[in-house]
Amino acid sequence: MKAAGLLLTFLLSAGTVGAQDYLNCHFVPGWEPSGTKRQYAADNLFEYKDGGAEGYLSFGFVRMQGVTCASGGSTLDIDVSEMHDADSAYGMFAANLDSSLPIDKIGMGGQIQKQSASFAKGNYYVELVEIAQNPESDDSATMRAFAAKMLEHLEGRETPPAELAWFAKDDLVSTRMVPESVLGLRELKRGYVAKYKQGQAFIVQEESPEAAAAVMKSLRGRFAGATAVEAGDEGFKATVKYLDGICIFRKGKTIAGYANLADSQDAALLAAKLAARIP
Amino acid sequence: MSSKTSRREFLSAGLMIPVAGAGSKLGLSKLVDATAAQAPDAPVKLDYRVLGRTGLKVTTVGMGCMITSDGSVIERAADAGINYFDTARGYSNGNNERMVGAALGAKRKQVVLSTKTHAPDKAGMLQHLDKSLHELNTDYIDIWYLHGRSSSAEITDEMIEVQQTAKKAGKIRFAGVSTHSGQKELLPWMAHKGAFDVVLTSYNFSMSIGGDPGMDQAIATAAKAGLGVVAMKVMAGGIRSVKPSDPLYQKLTHPGALLSALKWVVNNPNVTTTIPSMTDNDQLEENLKAMGHPLTPGDSKVLAAHLEMIRPVYCRMCGECGGQCQKGLPVADVLRFLTYADGYGHFALGRERFLELTAEHKAVRCGDCAECTVQCPHGVHVAERVARAQELFA
Numbered sequence: 001m002k003a004a005g006l007l008l009t010f011l012l013s014a015g016t017v018g019a020q021d022y023l024n025c026h027f028v029p030g031w032e033p034s035g036t037k038r039q040y041a042a043d044n045l046f047e048y049k050d051g052g053a054e055g056y057l058s059f060g061f062v063r064m065q066g067v068t069c070a071s072g073g074s075t076l077d078i079d080v081s082e083m084h085d086a087d088s089a090y091g092m093f094a095a096n097l098d099s100s101l102p103i104d105k106i107g108m109g110g111q112i113q114k115q116s117a118s119f120a121k122g123n124y125y126v127e128l129v130e131i132a133q134n135p136e137s138d139d140s141a142t143m144r145a146f147a148a149k150m151l152e153h154l155e156g157r158e159t160p161p162a163e164l165a166w167f168a169k170d171d172l173v174s175t176r177m178v179p180e181s182v183l184g185l186r187e188l189k190r191g192y193v194a195k196y197k198q199g200q201a202f203i204v205q206e207e208s209p210e211a212a213a214a215v216m217k218s219l220r221g222r223f224a225g226a227t228a229v230e231a232g233d234e235g236f237k238a239t240v241k242y243l244d245g246i247c248i249f250r251k252g253k254t255i256a257g258y259a260n261l262a263d264s265q266d267a268a269l270l271a272a273k274l275a276a277r278i279p
Numbered sequence: 280m281s282s283k284t285s286r287r288e289f290l291s292a293g294l295m296i297p298v299a300g301a302g303s304k305l306g307l308s309k310l311v312d313a314t315a316a317q318a319p320d321a322p323v324k325l326d327y328r329v330l331g332r333t334g335l336k337v338t339t340v341g342m343g344c345m346i347t348s349d350g351s352v353i354e355r356a357a358d359a360g361i362n363y364f365d366t367a368r369g370y371s372n373g374n375n376e377r378m379v380g381a382a383l384g385a386k387r388k389q390v391v392l393s394t395k396t397h398a399p400d401k402a403g404m405l406q407h408l409d410k411s412l413h414e415l416n417t418d419y420i421d422i423w424y425l426h427g428r429s430s431s432a433e434i435t436d437e438m439i440e441v442q443q444t445a446k447k448a449g450k451i452r453f454a455g456v457s458t459h460s461g462q463k464e465l466l467p468w469m470a471h472k473g474a475f476d477v478v479l480t481s482y483n484f485s486m487s488i489g490g491d492p493g494m495d496q497a498i499a500t501a502a503k504a505g506l507g508v509v510a511m512k513v514m515a516g517g518i519r520s521v522k523p524s525d526p527l528y529q530k531l532t533h534p535g536a537l538l539s540a541l542k543w544v545v546n547n548p549n550v551t552t553t554i555p556s557m558t559d560n561d562q563l564e565e566n567l568k569a570m571g572h573p574l575t576p577g578d579s580k581v582l583a584a585h586l587e588m589i590r591p592v593y594c595r596m597c598g599e600c601g602g603q604c605q606k607g608l609p610v611a612d613v614l615r616f617l618t619y620a621d622g623y624g625h626f627a628l629g630r631e632r633f634l635e636l637t638a639e640h641k642a643v644r645c646g647d648c649a650e651c652t653v654q655c656p657h658g659v660h661v662a663e664r665v666a667r668a669q670e671l672f673a
Contacts, residue, residue: 046459050397050427051345051511052369054556058346096372135402181559184349193349242351260351 022124023078025069027149028142034070039063058179059092060084062123073133078146081125086157091177093120096127099174106147108160117143122156163203166256166277167194168270178202183243183259185222187215191255199244199261201274206253209233216250229268232256232275237264247271251278324571325360328551331507333453333476335391335421337363339545340569343511343554345370350382356563357386363509365479365554366415367395367426368407373414380415387417393479393509395426395457404441408450422477423451429461431468439474453477459512466497470504481512482550484543484582495547502549510553513544536585538565539578546574600661603653606643609636610653610661617668626671633672644669 025031038048041063046053048064056064066079083089090108096118103109107126110119114137115130128143164175173195182188182202191204206212216234220226223238223246235249235257247267248257256274258267326339341363342356353364366379376394383390392415396407411420423442428434434456442454455477458465462480469475478501486494502508514537544553557563600610613633620629634641644666645651651662 050369050459051367051395051457054345055371095374097374098372099374178348179346181348181352184347184352184355184559186559186561242355 022080022150022153023065023067024149024153025067025076025078028145031069031071031076034068034075038066055095056081056092059095059125059177060088060179074130074139076128076130076142076146078150079127080150080154081127083123083125086120086122087161087177088179089120089123089125089156090160091179092125093118094176107151107154107156107158110147112140112143112147114138114140115143117147119147119151121151121154121158124154124156126150126154161192163192163205164194166203166274167192167201168196168273168277171197173197185219187218187222188255199258199267199270201256201258201270203254203256203274203278206255209250209253212250212253212255215255216248219248219255229271231268231272232278235268235271235275237268237271239264249275251275254278323359323567326545326570328548329507330391330509330551331476331502332505333422333507335453335507337391337552338570339550339552340541340566341365341391341509341552341554342563343556344379345375346556346558347375347378348558350378352557352560352563353379353382354384354386355560356557357383357390359563359567361567362390363393363552363554364390365393365509365511367397367424368411369395369397369426373410376411376414380417384416387415391421392417393422393424393455393477394420395424395479397426401437401441404438405445408445412450419449420451422453422455424455424457424477424479426457428456428458428465430465431472439472443474453507455479455507455509457511462497463493466501466506470500470506473504475506477507477509479509479511479554482510482544482547483513484540485586495549498547498549502551507551508549510544510550511555513553513555514540536581537562538568539574539581541566541569542572542574542578543582545569599656600653605648605652606640608640608643608665610665612636613665613668614659614661616672617664620671629668630672633668641673 023037025033040048042057042061045056045061045064049056060083062082062084064079064081066077069076069078081089081092083092086108093109097103097109097111098113101111101113104111104119106112106119107121108119111117115132117126117128117140119126126147128146130139130143132139161177167175175192175194177191178193179190182191182193182204183200188202188204191202194201204215206215213234220236223236223240226236226238229235229237229247229249231247231249232251232254233249235247237245237247239245243259245261245264245267246257246259247264247270248255249271256271256278258270258274261267261270327336328339329335330337338361340361342353342361342365344353344364344366347353357364364379364383366375368376370376379392380387383392394411394415396404396411398404398407408420408423411423412418423445425434425438425442439454442451445451446454453476455475456465456469457479459481466478466480469478480498482494482498498508541553541555544550553569555562555566557566604610613636616629616632620626645662646666648662653661655661
């Protein structure tokens with residue numbers, strides 16, 4: 001299996017899906033390629049990422065291309081993962097970011113640290129990890145320079161998913177994309193979650209208002225004692241174990257709401273405000 | 280009885296016998312039927328086994344938290360009685376450890392918590408350990424694994440020393456290694472080395488393809504030496520990826536198929552616990568049923584159907600077919616080219632490689648031979664597959 005994967009990697013690197021010009025150690029003076037470029041598909045990513053590969057796959061991983069650059073006694077691994085779509089690429093970035101640091105305007109979003117960087121642009125999620133000769137050195141300028149040059153060569157969207165702008169900004173701790181089962185509920189297949197100092201909000205898009213209405217019906221069946229609220233086109237609130245005070249509503253094809261608030265009435269009030277921000 | 284039926288029955292039997300045999304012979308893991316704990320919605324019968332020399336009593340179904348969507352699922356699992364939770368420093372860049380720590384909260388001391396380090400050296404490992412303790416909001420880790428090792432050569436004395444030092448310092452209770460491949464070499468080595476308490480290994484029904492007993496033997500060796508055996512990748516992945524257009528789709532995706540895969544692993548008494556990934560509450564509820572519900576002939580039929588599907592097309596690149604073709608075809612290469620097209624969707628790449636064969640080999644047509652001389656020891660339908668490659672690429 002491993003041999004097959006390595007061979008596949010070699011063959012892919014040899015031809016059809018050739019490493020792209022966004023992988024270039026010479027983007028920053030003083031850096032040279034070290035070893036051959038690497039490529040992985042969904043079937044053999046685990047050889048490179050071990051169990052962590054499953055996280056990539058859950059975000060719609062298609063393929064990864066990477067290169068190792070060297071400068072003096074330092075090495076820099078650059079890996080570019082192509083995901084199924086731009087939202088998934090952003091989702092991968094958001095799942096792996098350091099929530100104690102701000103998100104920079106690098107492509108759809110990025111973070112630069114002393115010896116690492118990550119960002120997303122279009123369908124691509126990019127990771128740079130340096131093993132520096134001096135573990136204490138601040139090489140953020142190098143990271144930023146590589147990121148800037150790579151952005152020039154990567155195609156695709158540079159704006160984060162529109163849904164993120166709908167979340168309230170007050171007391172916001174972090175936002176992320178959940179690739180399946182938002183809030184642990186299978187009906188909410190894929191969406192965005194905003195964590196607040198108190199509770200969390202979520203937004204899920206369905207294909208159509210009809211599909212969203214069907215999901216709402218199924219969800220309502222999960223929460224015994226749910227009562228109707230005025231939010232969007234339809235909504236309900238409930239107080240349940242694990243999700244505490246919760247309010248879920250539908251507006252057109254969008255399903256959204258709040259959870260983990262002390263009281264379902266609080267959730268309903270916040271949900272109504274969220275509904276007003278959704279176009 | 281048709282040959283197809285016979286093969287299906289053979290596969291079905293093959294799924295049952297090795298495990299049952301291993302259990303009756305060795306009887307190493309103590310299966311303790313414990314009093315049912317209260318699950319959030321309904322009572323769940325919990326089964327426990329002792330995790331090798333650690334002496335920890337863990338539920339036979341644990342929880343892999345890597346792709347869990349929400350902390351509430353972890354909280355609910357703990358309330359349901361699951362008492363083994365697994366994460367890693369590398370999952371979501373550490374964000375997964377934070378979610379697990381927050382979700383377990385006050386229940387931390389009632390459960391067995393494991394995490395892993397992928398650091399290559401002492402300094403990195405120590406840094407990871409302190410970070411893991413901080414993110415998991417705990418002052419000790421029950422089992423600390425070296426993450427994703429494929430051979431004994433990937434485990435240095437320095438790594439073992441760091442684990443032992445961390446043990447003495449009380450930061451970890453037990454040392455382990457996680458592995459996705461190379462188990463047949465690695466597990467016996469770990470058993471002999473005596474420096475580890477637990478092994479976390481991928482293990483599922485698809486590993487019985489070809490009737491290869493090597494994996495079961497490796498696990499038995501580890502268990503006999505006192506290692507706790509934790510199984511991951513228990514669902515074999517494949518069932519979830521079956522497309523609706525596949526003729527076997529209905530059979531493989533019927534409710535309970537994933538549960539059958541989990542029950543197959545739990546059925547092996549040398550496996551102490553399992554860590555299926557659980558994204559949501561429905562999955563949790565289903566997986567809980569693997570405890571207190573033994574593997575049935577119906578489960579085996581479902582799994583056999585899956586093997587039936589992948590066996591004829593799954594080339595393991597073992598090389599056993601080399602030199603067997605009377606026309607001299609490099610059979611394994613041709614099968615690989617076909618996999619590029621059929622498996623990975625890279626038709627152009629498959630064709631390109633096929634066209635690089637010698638003119639003589641490109642001209643071969645399997646249909647011209649009265650009988651195929653290539654016998655795959657793992658059951659791949661070689662003539663059928665090579666003929667398909669010729670049809671696609673030539």
